[in-house]
Amino acid sequence: MNKMKAKHTTAHVLETGLVAEKFAKDLLKKRTLKHAAVIGLTGDLGAGKTTFVKAFARGLGIKETVVSPTFVLERVYKLPKTSPFSHLVHIDAYRLKGAGELLGLGWDALIANPKNLIMIEWADNVAPILPQKTIHLFFSHKGGDKRNIEIKIQK
Protein backbone atom coordinates (compact mmCIF):
# COMPACT_ATOMS: atom_id res chain seq x y z
CA MET A 1 0.00 0.00 0.00
CA ASN A 2 1.21 3.44 -0.93
CA LYS A 3 1.55 5.68 2.11
CA MET A 4 2.60 9.28 2.52
CA LYS A 5 3.71 10.90 5.72
CA ALA A 6 4.64 14.51 6.37
CA LYS A 7 5.52 16.25 9.59
CA HIS A 8 5.40 19.98 10.28
CA THR A 9 6.36 21.94 13.34
CA THR A 10 4.75 25.37 13.51
CA ALA A 11 5.73 28.16 15.89
CA HIS A 12 2.68 30.37 15.43
CA VAL A 13 -1.00 30.09 14.62
CA LEU A 14 -0.35 31.83 11.28
CA GLU A 15 2.21 29.20 10.38
CA THR A 16 -0.35 26.46 11.06
CA GLY A 17 -2.60 28.44 8.73
CA LEU A 18 -0.05 28.34 5.94
CA VAL A 19 0.35 24.56 6.30
CA ALA A 20 -3.44 24.14 6.20
CA GLU A 21 -3.93 26.36 3.15
CA LYS A 22 -1.23 24.53 1.21
CA PHE A 23 -2.66 21.17 2.28
CA ALA A 24 -6.10 22.27 0.98
CA LYS A 25 -4.70 23.30 -2.40
CA ASP A 26 -2.74 20.05 -2.78
CA LEU A 27 -5.80 18.01 -1.86
CA LEU A 28 -7.94 19.65 -4.55
CA LYS A 29 -5.44 18.56 -7.20
CA LYS A 30 -5.46 14.92 -6.13
CA ARG A 31 -9.09 14.01 -5.46
CA THR A 32 -10.17 10.71 -7.10
CA LEU A 33 -12.51 8.95 -4.66
CA LYS A 34 -15.95 7.42 -5.26
CA HIS A 35 -17.16 8.55 -1.86
CA ALA A 36 -16.69 11.66 0.24
CA ALA A 37 -13.15 12.70 1.09
CA VAL A 38 -12.63 12.41 4.83
CA ILE A 39 -9.96 14.14 6.87
CA GLY A 40 -9.71 13.06 10.50
CA LEU A 41 -8.10 15.41 13.01
CA THR A 42 -6.80 13.99 16.26
CA GLY A 43 -5.10 15.75 19.17
CA ASP A 44 -5.68 17.27 22.60
CA LEU A 45 -7.81 20.31 23.35
CA GLY A 46 -6.00 23.41 22.07
CA ALA A 47 -3.60 21.45 19.87
CA GLY A 48 -4.78 23.38 16.81
CA LYS A 49 -7.43 21.27 15.06
CA THR A 50 -10.00 24.04 14.64
CA THR A 51 -7.29 26.55 13.74
CA PHE A 52 -6.24 24.19 10.97
CA VAL A 53 -9.82 23.75 9.67
CA LYS A 54 -10.35 27.53 9.56
CA ALA A 55 -7.29 28.07 7.36
CA PHE A 56 -8.05 24.96 5.33
CA ALA A 57 -11.48 26.46 4.54
CA ARG A 58 -9.83 29.71 3.46
CA GLY A 59 -7.54 27.67 1.22
CA LEU A 60 -10.63 26.15 -0.43
CA GLY A 61 -11.99 29.62 -1.15
CA ILE A 62 -14.59 29.79 1.64
CA LYS A 63 -15.10 33.44 2.58
CA GLU A 64 -17.39 32.86 5.56
CA THR A 65 -15.80 32.67 9.00
CA VAL A 66 -15.51 29.07 10.12
CA VAL A 67 -16.71 28.65 13.71
CA SER A 68 -15.97 25.61 15.85
CA PRO A 69 -18.88 23.15 15.70
CA THR A 70 -18.30 21.97 19.28
CA PHE A 71 -21.88 22.70 20.40
CA VAL A 72 -23.76 22.12 17.15
CA LEU A 73 -21.75 19.02 16.18
CA GLU A 74 -21.76 19.85 12.49
CA ARG A 75 -21.47 22.91 10.25
CA VAL A 76 -21.73 22.86 6.47
CA TYR A 77 -20.09 25.38 4.12
CA LYS A 78 -20.71 25.76 0.42
CA LEU A 79 -17.61 25.61 -1.75
CA PRO A 80 -16.92 27.77 -4.82
CA LYS A 81 -18.23 26.43 -8.14
CA THR A 82 -14.65 25.93 -9.34
CA SER A 83 -14.03 23.32 -6.62
CA PRO A 84 -14.42 19.58 -7.31
CA PHE A 85 -16.33 19.43 -4.00
CA SER A 86 -19.69 21.09 -3.35
CA HIS A 87 -19.59 21.29 0.46
CA LEU A 88 -17.18 21.31 3.35
CA VAL A 89 -18.70 19.48 6.31
CA HIS A 90 -17.00 20.31 9.61
CA ILE A 91 -17.80 17.88 12.40
CA ASP A 92 -16.67 17.89 16.02
CA ALA A 93 -16.92 14.41 17.54
CA TYR A 94 -15.75 15.54 21.01
CA ARG A 95 -19.18 15.09 22.59
CA LEU A 96 -20.06 11.88 20.78
CA LYS A 97 -20.22 8.69 22.79
CA GLY A 98 -18.93 6.70 19.86
CA ALA A 99 -19.22 5.91 16.19
CA GLY A 100 -22.83 4.69 16.54
CA GLU A 101 -24.00 8.18 17.41
CA LEU A 102 -22.58 9.54 14.16
CA LEU A 103 -24.33 6.79 12.17
CA GLY A 104 -27.59 7.98 13.72
CA LEU A 105 -26.89 11.47 12.41
CA GLY A 106 -26.86 10.52 8.72
CA TRP A 107 -23.20 9.64 8.34
CA ASP A 108 -23.83 7.07 5.58
CA ALA A 109 -25.50 9.63 3.32
CA LEU A 110 -22.74 12.16 3.96
CA ILE A 111 -20.08 9.61 3.08
CA ALA A 112 -21.88 8.35 -0.03
CA ASN A 113 -21.65 11.73 -1.74
CA PRO A 114 -18.25 12.17 -3.46
CA LYS A 115 -18.88 15.93 -3.55
CA ASN A 116 -18.57 16.17 0.22
CA LEU A 117 -15.31 17.04 1.87
CA ILE A 118 -15.57 16.08 5.53
CA MET A 119 -13.25 17.36 8.26
CA ILE A 120 -13.83 15.62 11.53
CA GLU A 121 -12.25 16.75 14.80
CA TRP A 122 -11.68 14.10 17.49
CA ALA A 123 -11.61 11.47 14.76
CA ASP A 124 -10.28 8.92 17.27
CA ASN A 125 -13.73 9.00 18.96
CA VAL A 126 -15.33 7.53 15.83
CA ALA A 127 -12.42 5.59 14.33
CA PRO A 128 -14.39 2.41 13.46
CA ILE A 129 -16.59 4.16 10.89
CA LEU A 130 -13.97 6.22 9.08
CA PRO A 131 -13.31 5.09 5.48
CA GLN A 132 -10.04 3.30 4.88
CA LYS A 133 -8.79 6.21 2.79
CA THR A 134 -9.30 8.78 5.51
CA ILE A 135 -6.43 11.25 5.65
CA HIS A 136 -5.28 11.44 9.24
CA LEU A 137 -3.89 14.59 10.80
CA PHE A 138 -2.33 14.36 14.26
CA PHE A 139 -1.83 17.51 16.32
CA SER A 140 0.30 17.90 19.43
CA HIS A 141 1.52 20.65 21.75
CA LYS A 142 5.23 21.23 21.80
CA GLY A 143 5.30 23.96 24.46
CA GLY A 144 4.35 27.63 24.09
CA ASP A 145 3.03 28.31 20.60
CA LYS A 146 4.80 25.33 19.05
CA ARG A 147 2.64 22.60 17.56
CA ASN A 148 3.40 19.44 15.63
CA ILE A 149 1.17 18.45 12.74
CA GLU A 150 1.60 15.02 11.26
CA ILE A 151 -0.17 14.13 8.02
CA LYS A 152 -0.75 10.48 7.12
CA ILE A 153 -2.20 9.61 3.73
CA GLN A 154 -2.95 6.13 2.49
CA LYS A 155 -3.28 6.07 -1.30
Ligand SMILES: Nc1ncnc2c1ncn2[C@@H]1O[C@H](COP(=O)(O)OP(=O)(O)O)[C@@H](O)[C@H]1O
Ligand atom coordinates in the same frame (compact mmCIF):
# COMPACT_ATOMS: atom_id res chain seq x y z
N1 LIG B 1 1.38 27.08 16.26
C1 LIG B 1 0.07 27.12 16.56
N2 LIG B 1 -0.82 26.45 15.78
C2 LIG B 1 -2.14 26.45 16.09
N3 LIG B 1 -2.69 27.07 17.15
C3 LIG B 1 -1.85 27.76 17.98
C4 LIG B 1 -0.46 27.80 17.71
N4 LIG B 1 0.13 28.54 18.68
C5 LIG B 1 -0.86 28.92 19.50
N5 LIG B 1 -2.05 28.47 19.09
C6 LIG B 1 -3.33 28.69 19.81
O1 LIG B 1 -3.76 27.44 20.30
C7 LIG B 1 -5.18 27.37 20.24
C8 LIG B 1 -5.62 26.21 19.37
O2 LIG B 1 -6.98 26.06 19.51
P1 LIG B 1 -7.90 25.21 18.56
O3 LIG B 1 -7.43 25.34 17.16
O4 LIG B 1 -9.30 25.58 18.87
O5 LIG B 1 -7.58 23.73 19.08
P2 LIG B 1 -8.44 22.41 19.03
O6 LIG B 1 -9.49 22.56 17.98
O7 LIG B 1 -7.43 21.35 18.72
O8 LIG B 1 -9.02 22.23 20.41
C9 LIG B 1 -5.66 28.69 19.68
O9 LIG B 1 -6.00 29.53 20.75
C10 LIG B 1 -4.45 29.21 18.93
O10 LIG B 1 -4.42 30.62 18.86
Ligand SMILES: [Mg+2]
Ligand atom coordinates in the same frame (compact mmCIF):
# COMPACT_ATOMS: atom_id res chain seq x y z
MG1 LIG C 1 -11.60 22.23 18.03
